[in-house]
Amino acid sequence: MAFLIGQRPFIKLYILHILDQRQSYGLEMISEVKRYLKEEGYTPPQSEIYRGLNELVTAGIIETTHRIKKDHNGSTGDFQEIILYKYTIDGRQKAEMFKREVKLELDRCIGMLKQARKDNFK
Amino acid sequence: MAFLIGQRPFIKLYILHILDQRQSYGLEMISEVKRYLKEEGYTPPQSEIYRGLNELVTAGIIETTHRIKKDHNGSTGDFQEIILYKYTIDGRQKAEMFKREVKLELDRCIGMLKQARKDNFK
DNA sequence: TAATGAACACGCTGTTCATGT
DNA sequence: ACATGAACAGCGTGTTCATTA
Numbered sequence: 001m002a003f004l005i006g007q008r009p010f011i012k013l014y015i016l017h018i019l020d021q022r023q024s025y026g027l028e029m030i031s032e033v034k035r036y037l038k039e040e041g042y043t044p045p046q047s048e049i050y051r052g053l054n055e056l057v058t059a060g061i062i063e064t065t066h067r068i069k070k071d072h073n074g075s076t077g078d079f080q081e082i083i084l085y086k087y088t089i090d091g092r093q094k095a096e097m098f099k100r101e102v103k104l105e106l107d108r109c110i111g112m113l114k115q116a117r118k119d120n121f122k
Numbered sequence: 123m124a125f126l127i128g129q130r131p132f133i134k135l136y137i138l139h140i141l142d143q144r145q146s147y148g149l150e151m152i153s154e155v156k157r158y159l160k161e162e163g164y165t166p167p168q169s170e171i172y173r174g175l176n177e178l179v180t181a182g183i184i185e186t187t188h189r190i191k192k193d194h195n196g197s198t199g200d201f202q203e204i205i206l207y208k209y210t211i212d213g214r215q216k217a218e219m220f221k222r223e224v225k226l227e228l229d230r231c232i233g234m235l236k237q238a239r240k241d242n243f244k
Numbered sequence: 245t246a247a248t249g250a251a252c253a254c255g256c257t258g259t260t261c262a263t264g265t
Numbered sequence: 266a267c268a269t270g271a272a273c274a275g276c277g278t279g280t281t282c283a284t285t286a
Contacts, residue, residue: 005235
């Protein structure tokens with residue numbers, strides 16, 4: 001049995017949470033996750049988002065709405081290509097299974113850390 | 123900033139907790155830690171105890187009461203050598219600093235995981 | 245057998261670098 | 266600059282193996 005939950009599934013959870021509401025892309029999602037967790041004293045590295053996204057694609061949970069151009073830059077007229085992600089047809093269903101597993105892990109970890117606090121402090 | 127607290131400091135915390143009460147040795151401590159955490163669904167590997175012990179020795183927090191013989195085996199008359207650990211002179215003081223740091227990490231992790239549960243479930 | 249710990253392999257993570265728009 | 270992701274390096278961890286009493 002592993003010690004604590006890994007960063008990967010943890011971030012995937014947030015990715016799915018974001019995609020529950022709307023399509024999004026890598027850097028936007030990492031920013032949002034950072035916003036969620038900044039107060040908790042944790043800043044996930046950029047790379048983790050992409051790793052998580054690729055794993056979710058491989059798992060058939062999400063897919064890439066292949067390259068779509070975004071708003072152009074007002075001054076330069078540049079177009080920025082991004083990769084949008086969204087659920088596959090049965091993706092939400094698969095995601096529920098994944099979420100359930102992660103929830104179990106999450107609760108186990110919380111219980112463990114609380115126990116450690118109880119055992120070793122106060 | 124790292125993601126979650128590592129297994130090493132986590133176990134060291136329990137080692138110190140045990141040594142707060144009495145001297146002990148490797149396998150005995152790992153057994154006790156397992157007892158503490160079994161209900162939480164976590165079984166630390168044996169090796170981690172030794173790694174933690176060595177690090178605490180290096181840090182000058184504990185020291186080894188060099189090899190002491192233990193109870194003999196009733197039937198064979200064998201003697202088993204063990205390595206007892208205890209606090210150094212200023213070990214408890216140093217340990218307090220370490221514990222304080224770990225407590226901060228512990229609380230941070232709990233907060234983070236709770237936040238994730240709040241964000242992604244219920 | 246109990247006890248210690250070395251040694252190995254591997255996965256995860258953080259940083260940096262490369263590429264393209 | 267923004268966006269993606271490959272590539273590299275290093276640490277932590279889990280398992281196995283070796284040694285000794």
